Amino acid sequence: MHDVLPSSPIDTAAFRRLMAQFATGVCVVSAEADDGRIVGITVNSFVSVSLEPLLVAWSLQNSSSQFDLWSQTQQFAISILAEGQQDLAQRHASRKRTDLDADEFSRSERGLPVIDGALGHLECRQWSLYPAGDHTLVFGEVMGIHQTVAGRPLGFFGGAFCRIAE
Numbered sequence: 420m421h422d423v424l425p426s427s428p429i430d431t432a433a434f435r436r437l438m439a440q441f442a443t444g445v446c447v448v449s450a451e452a453d454d455g456r457i458v459g460i461t462v463n464s465f466v467s468v469s470l471e472p473l474l475v476a477w478s479l480q481n482s483s484s485q486f487d488l489w490s491q492t493q494q495f496a497i498s499i500l501a502e503g504q505q506d507l508a509q510r511h512a513s514r515k516r517t518d519l520d521a522d523e524f525s526r527s528e529r530g531l532p533v534i535d536g537a538l539g540h541l542e543c544r545q546w547s548l549y550p551a552g553d554h555t556l557v558f559g560e561v562m563g564i565h566q567t568v569a570g571r572p573l574g575f576f577g578g579a580f581c582r583i584a585e
């Protein structure tokens with residue numbers, strides 16, 4: 420039996436250090452904004468929530484300059500990025516950069532912008548918002564499911580993009 424490691428004091432740095440050990444995939448949430456702009460944000464808080472109804476969620480930082488945009492968006496797509504899409508993920512994780520380039524996306528069946536070359540995407544309508552501390556959980560009801568490319572996912576681990584080994 421292993422000794423139990425002494426637990427760190429509860430502080431945000433310890434929390435962040437440990438959570439960084441939880442490897443995730445990387446997604447881009449995308450939508451057509453009310454003013455017609457096609458926008459996207461890189462997230463790794465995406466989670467599958469419920470089968471009946473079919474729900475997913477992601478966590479939106481309340482202090483984000485994009486908070487109003489994403490909390491008001493009634494329909495959005497979530498694209499699961501492939502391992503070659505690190506540069507795209509980085510571009511849409513930037514404060515200055517919300518608009519998608521024309522060569523980065525196509526239109527889904529329901530007309531939502533979805534990321535080209537991603538492993539697949541979900542089409543969602545906003546189901547609810549749930550305040551959660553300094554973040555807001557954005558729940559989406561899944562309207563469409565599309566697996567587009569067979570391949571490996573882009574990963575995020577230890578605060579950096581990574582490959583997920585076979």
Ligand SMILES: Cc1cc2nc3c(=O)[nH]c(=O)nc-3n(C[C@H](O)[C@H](O)[C@H](O)COP(=O)(O)O)c2cc1C
Nearest residue numbers: 461462463464478479480483484485511512513514
């Ligand atoms: C791998 C990765 C995952 C991220 N996940 C989230 C997320 O789940 N929720 C979120 O609000 N921002 C997330 N971000 C940050 C956003 O992509 C973006 O940088 C931020 O919302 C910009 O906010 P600002 O305009 O206030 O600077 C993530 C960034 C990276 C690089």
